[in-house]
Amino acid sequence: MDSFKVGIVGCGxxxxxxxxxxxxxxxxxxxxxxxxxxxxxxxxxQRERALALGVPKEKVFPDGIEALKADCDAVVELIGGTGIAKRVVEEALKKGRHVVTANKALLADYGEELFRLAKENGVSLKFEASVGGGIPVIKALREGLAGNRIEAIYGIINGTANFILTQMSQRGISFEEALKEAQELGYAEADPTLDVDGYDAAHKIAILATLAYCRFVKTEQVFVRGIREITPLDIEIAREEFGYGVKLLAITKLVNGEIEVRVHPTMIPENHILASVNGVFNACFVEGDFVGETLFYGKGAGREPTASAVVSDIVDLALGNTYAVPECLFKGENLRVREPEEFTSSFYLRFTALDRPGVLAKIASILGKHNISIKMALQKSIEFDGGVPVVMTTHPAPKKAISLAIKEIDALDVIVKPTFVCMIEELEERA
Incomplete structure (x- = not known):
C-alpha cells in the first residue's frame, strides 16, 4: 500500500x-x-530543530504556508494560537488536505467556520490532542459513546491549575507560593493567565460541549472563573468541616433540555474519584444515559502524551477514517446555552467580617430574604484579612439569588472584604 504522507507545521x-x-x-x-x-x-x-531530529534538509522549510505546496495527504498544525495557525489550516483545507491539530484556542473560537470549510472541501479536521493530551476523550465522545445521550462531563483539564491546588491542599501553602513552584518546575508559564484564570480549560470544555451536544459552542459562551482567590483556609475548611476537595472543574451538562458550560473552582465530595486526581494529571468524568459513568485519566499535557494523541489522528486518516464531527452540527438544531445567572447549585460562602455580636444573624437574614437556605454555618475564631471568617454552605439556590444577596451583604458595615463564593457539585461519593 502507498505511504500516507504528512506535512508538519511547527516543530516546537x-x-x-x-x-x-x-x-x-x-x-x-x-x-x-x-x-x-x-x-x-x-x-x-527555526529549521535547526527539525534537522536535529533527523529530518532530511530537503524536507525542511522555514515557512508553513510555502511548505503547503509540497505533496502530502494531511497537514499537521502545531504552531498554536489563532494567527498564522488559522491561515495554515484554512489553506490546507482549501487545497483538499486533511488537517490534524492540537490547537484548542483555534477550534474553540473558529471551529464552526473551519469545520464547514473542511466539509465543503471533502476533507477531515481532526483534533484528538486538543483536549486532555494523551487521554482519548475526543475519540470516546465521537465514537465509543456515540450511542449515548451525554448527560454531563466533569473535567480536570488544566494540569497547571490542578498542580497548584494539589500543593495548596497537601502542604497548606498559598496560591502565590504554589504558582511560583509550578513555574520553577516548568508546569506554569511566566504569564500563567490562561491556566490559572480558567481560559485554557474554557477552550477545552467548549470543544467537549460541541461534541457532546451537537452544537457549536464558543469560548465566549463559557462561564469562567479562575483559582487566584482560593486560600489555604478555604481548602482546609472545605476538607475538615464539610468533607469537600477543591478542584478547577470544567463542566458541561444537560439541564431541562438546555446546556450549561462553565469553568470555575468547585467543591466536590472528597470520596469522589475526581477528588483524587492530583498534580499535573487530567481526568474527564463522563455520564451517558446508557453507559453510565466513565472516567478518562492520564497525562493531560507534555511532549510525548500530546504527540501520541496527534499520531492517533494521523493513523486514523491513514486507515481511511476520515470523518471528523457529527453531521448534526450542520443541521441547525441548537440546544440553548444557559446564562450564568440561571445556574442552580449549592454554594460555599466565606464572609470576612468584624468580630461583633449579631453578624451571623444579619447575614442569615439577607440570605433568607432571597430564599437561600443555609445548610451549615460556622465562624472561625482567627484573625483573617482584617476580620474573622464566617463560612456557610447553602442548599441548592439560583446563582442570581446568590449574586443579589452577596451584593447586599458586602455593603454591610461589618463586612471588610468581598465575599468569596465557590460553587459545590454534589457528585455521588465513590472511591
Missing amino acids: TVGGGVVKLLLENGELIRERIGRPVEIAFVADP
Whole structure:
C-alpha cells in the first residue's frame, strides 16, 4: 500500500515530539496499520530543530504556508494560537488536505467556520490532542459513546491549575507560593493567565460541549472563573468541616433540555474519584444515559502524551477514517446555552467580617430574604484579612439569588472584604 504522507507545521515541543515518534516508531506503525506513514515536510522558522531530529534538509522549510505546496495527504498544525495557525489550516483545507491539530484556542473560537470549510472541501479536521493530551476523550465522545445521550462531563483539564491546588491542599501553602513552584518546575508559564484564570480549560470544555451536544459552542459562551482567590483556609475548611476537595472543574451538562458550560473552582465530595486526581494529571468524568459513568485519566499535557494523541489522528486518516464531527452540527438544531445567572447549585460562602455580636444573624437574614437556605454555618475564631471568617454552605439556590444577596451583604458595615463564593457539585461519593 502507498505511504500516507504528512506535512508538519511547527516543530516546537509537540511538533518535535510528533516528528520523533514517527521516525522512531515508524516501523511499528506500519506493522500495525499495514501502511507506512511518511513525513513529507516539516516547516518551522527555526529549521535547526527539525534537522536535529533527523529530518532530511530537503524536507525542511522555514515557512508553513510555502511548505503547503509540497505533496502530502494531511497537514499537521502545531504552531498554536489563532494567527498564522488559522491561515495554515484554512489553506490546507482549501487545497483538499486533511488537517490534524492540537490547537484548542483555534477550534474553540473558529471551529464552526473551519469545520464547514473542511466539509465543503471533502476533507477531515481532526483534533484528538486538543483536549486532555494523551487521554482519548475526543475519540470516546465521537465514537465509543456515540450511542449515548451525554448527560454531563466533569473535567480536570488544566494540569497547571490542578498542580497548584494539589500543593495548596497537601502542604497548606498559598496560591502565590504554589504558582511560583509550578513555574520553577516548568508546569506554569511566566504569564500563567490562561491556566490559572480558567481560559485554557474554557477552550477545552467548549470543544467537549460541541461534541457532546451537537452544537457549536464558543469560548465566549463559557462561564469562567479562575483559582487566584482560593486560600489555604478555604481548602482546609472545605476538607475538615464539610468533607469537600477543591478542584478547577470544567463542566458541561444537560439541564431541562438546555446546556450549561462553565469553568470555575468547585467543591466536590472528597470520596469522589475526581477528588483524587492530583498534580499535573487530567481526568474527564463522563455520564451517558446508557453507559453510565466513565472516567478518562492520564497525562493531560507534555511532549510525548500530546504527540501520541496527534499520531492517533494521523493513523486514523491513514486507515481511511476520515470523518471528523457529527453531521448534526450542520443541521441547525441548537440546544440553548444557559446564562450564568440561571445556574442552580449549592454554594460555599466565606464572609470576612468584624468580630461583633449579631453578624451571623444579619447575614442569615439577607440570605433568607432571597430564599437561600443555609445548610451549615460556622465562624472561625482567627484573625483573617482584617476580620474573622464566617463560612456557610447553602442548599441548592439560583446563582442570581446568590449574586443579589452577596451584593447586599458586602455593603454591610461589618463586612471588610468581598465575599468569596465557590460553587459545590454534589457528585455521588465513590472511591
